Amino acid sequence: MVTDRRLDEVGKRLRGPLDALPTGSPEHSAALAEYRDVLTGLRNRPGGFWIAGPDPRAAEHALTGTVPLESLASVTLLSDGATRLVDRFQLADWRQILAVLDFFGPDELIRRVREAEAGDPDGRRWPRGKARDDATVLHWVLP
Incomplete structure (x- = not known):
């Protein structure tokens, strides 16, 4: 990574x-x-x-x-708003994020980010610049 x-x-x-x-x-x-x-x-x-x-x-x-292509199962790109579950809220680790993406897709990951943001609108539990941040996810499962 x-x-x-x-x-x-x-x-x-x-x-x-x-x-x-x-x-x-x-x-x-x-x-x-x-x-x-x-x-x-x-x-x-x-x-x-x-x-x-x-x-x-x-x-x-x-x-x-670089990594050998054959060692990859997927390629994932996330904006900082989409990584909040791991790096800001610490509600998941990277393996869990990849599992969500593999089984449910980007919409579910973003839904979980939005749920966490809504649960702390004042940023008291998780201080942050914006109550909600833009979230972009690209998850490509390799054949």
Whole structure:
């Protein structure tokens, strides 16, 4: 598995004040705006993190890896909003996520993410910038 944790590492250094506040509160909104301003200064820069959307040259800094094709059963790509069950909420591990995808598909994974988000709308259990995040899942089962 290849996972880019650079944004997570930057975020951990900066999120303390933000995570202490209820999601959606005026104080949280102000802290979130400040946090985003700092992140903007670290985007697509050495020592920060890389996002290809605003600058395709960021792809030059992508983390890559190779594995033998015959060793794969599937290929899965998840946005950070779709990985919340594992990396933010810690309600599942990666094997469980793959089992959900294999047996029920992406819709079920996103449904579970939405259910967890709805169960903590103020971000008290799981501090986060947004009560709900966009979630994208591509799961390709290989023949």
